[in-house]
Structures are given as C-alpha cells and as structure tokens.
Amino acid sequence: MPIRPLQASDNAAYTTLWINALTEHEKHFRVALEDDAHPQIPTQFSAESFTLGAFAGDNLVGTLSFVRETRFKTKHKALLMRMYVHPSAAGQGIGKALIQATISLARNLIGLRQLYLTVLASNQRAIRLYTSSGFSPFAQEPESVNIQGQYIDELQMVCFLSKCPP
Numbered sequence: 001m002p003i004r005p006l007q008a009s010d011n012a013a014y015t016t017l018w019i020n021a022l023t024e025h026e027k028h029f030r031v032a033l034e035d036d037a038h039p040q041i042p043t044q045f046s047a048e049s050f051t052l053g054a055f056a057g058d059n060l061v062g063t064l065s066f067v068r069e070t071r072f073k074t075k076h077k078a079l080l081m082r083m084y085v086h087p088s089a090a091g092q093g094i095g096k097a098l099i100q101a102t103i104s105l106a107r108n109l110i111g112l113r114q115l116y117l118t119v120l121a122s123n124q125r126a127i128r129l130y131t132s133s134g135f136s137p138f139a140q141e142p143e144s145v146n147i148q149g150q151y152i153d154e155l156q157m158v159c160f161l162s163k164c165p166p
C-alpha cells in the first residue's frame with residue numbers, strides 16, 4: 001500500500017476522507033464536523049509539519065498528521081494527530097505502516113526526541129495500535145471530551161525516538 005506525504009493537490013480527497021471519519025467515527029475523535037465543516041489538510045507541506053496518506057490505487061484511504069513544536073524550549077517534541085484508516089482498508093496494517101513511516105521521517109529531524117498523541121480512553125483499538133507501535137500512556141485527563149452528552153477520558157501517550165521500534 002503506497003504511503004506518501006500529501007500535497008495541496010490532495011486537499012479534495014482529504015476533505016472527503018475526513019468528513020467520512022468525523023461522520024462515521026464521531027465517538028473516536030476529539031474534533032467534530034461542527035468545528036470545521038470543510039476540513040482541509042491540517043499541516044504545512046514541510047519536513048516539520050506534514051500529513052502522510054495511504055492509497056489504494058488512486059483512492060486516499062488513510063492519513064496521519066505530524067506537527068513538530070516550534071517553540072525554542074519544546075521543539076524536541078512533535079504531535080501525531082488525525083489518524084484515520086477507512087473501514088474498507090482497516091485491519092491490513094495500514095495504521096501501523098502510517099505510524100512507522102512517520103517515525104522514520106521524524107528520525108531525520110535533528111534535536112527531535114519524542115512523539116506524543118492523545119487518544120480517547122474508550123478507543124481500545126487505537127490504543128492497541130499505538131502501544132504496539134512503541135507509545136506508552138503517561139497521563140489520563142478525566143472527562144476530557146463530551147460526545148453527545150457522554151464525558152470520555154483522554155489518554156496522553158508518548159514515544160521516545162530512542163526507544164521506538166525501528
């Protein structure tokens with residue numbers, strides 16, 4: 001399954017995939033379609049801020065975004081966000097491949113030491129994916145997100161590049 005950084009020309013495909021993600025998997029995301037009805041690729045097109053896409057033929061079926069912190073004292077850290085694999089392509093290793101490709105690009109960045117992400121504590125499938133990719137939980141925010149009146153905890157997870165699997 002080819003994986004490559006998305007370009008501005010991929011925006012329309014990204015918008016379609018993300019509307020599907022937020023509509024069909026609302027309970028797994030801290031962001032909502034109500035926040036942004038026309039979601040665009042959320043990153044810059046650079047080595048320190050990018051979104052990878054996984055393709056089945058010409059179709060974008062998976063994405064993961066990476067943003068390195070820019071502040072002087074925190075630029076040893078980067079955020080992974082907006083992980084999604086369309087159900088038609090799930091369970092084939094694409095989620096894991098997106099994380100591994102992101103870690104591989106992250107290793108090129110001088111001074112970067114750790115990747116962090118958040119995941120809803122109810123999302124056992126994603127937690128398993130992140131754990132098997134080298135992430136460990138370090139905090140849990142109680143009642144972080146309100147989805148249709150249900151308050152859900154959010155896990156914060158980190159992967160130190162020196163300890164992440166190759």
Ligand SMILES: CC(C)(COP(=O)(O)OP(=O)(O)OC[C@H]1O[C@@H](n2cnc3c(N)ncnc32)[C@H](O)[C@@H]1OP(=O)(O)O)[C@@H](O)C(=O)NCCC(=O)NCCS
Nearest residue numbers: 028083084085090091092093094095096119125126128129
């Ligand atoms: C979670 C998600 C990204 C996984 O993507 P995927 O491509 O299906 O995952 P993979 O096939 O790479 O599987 C990786 C790991 O996920 C877990 N996993 C995969 N399918 C699973 C299933 N049916 N049940 C439980 N865990 C499963 C496993 O730990 C697996 O590792 P293993 O094969 O070594 O056991 C995808 O299902 C998804 O987009 N879900 C909805 C949105 C979402 O939850 N996004 C994350 C927000 S933080």
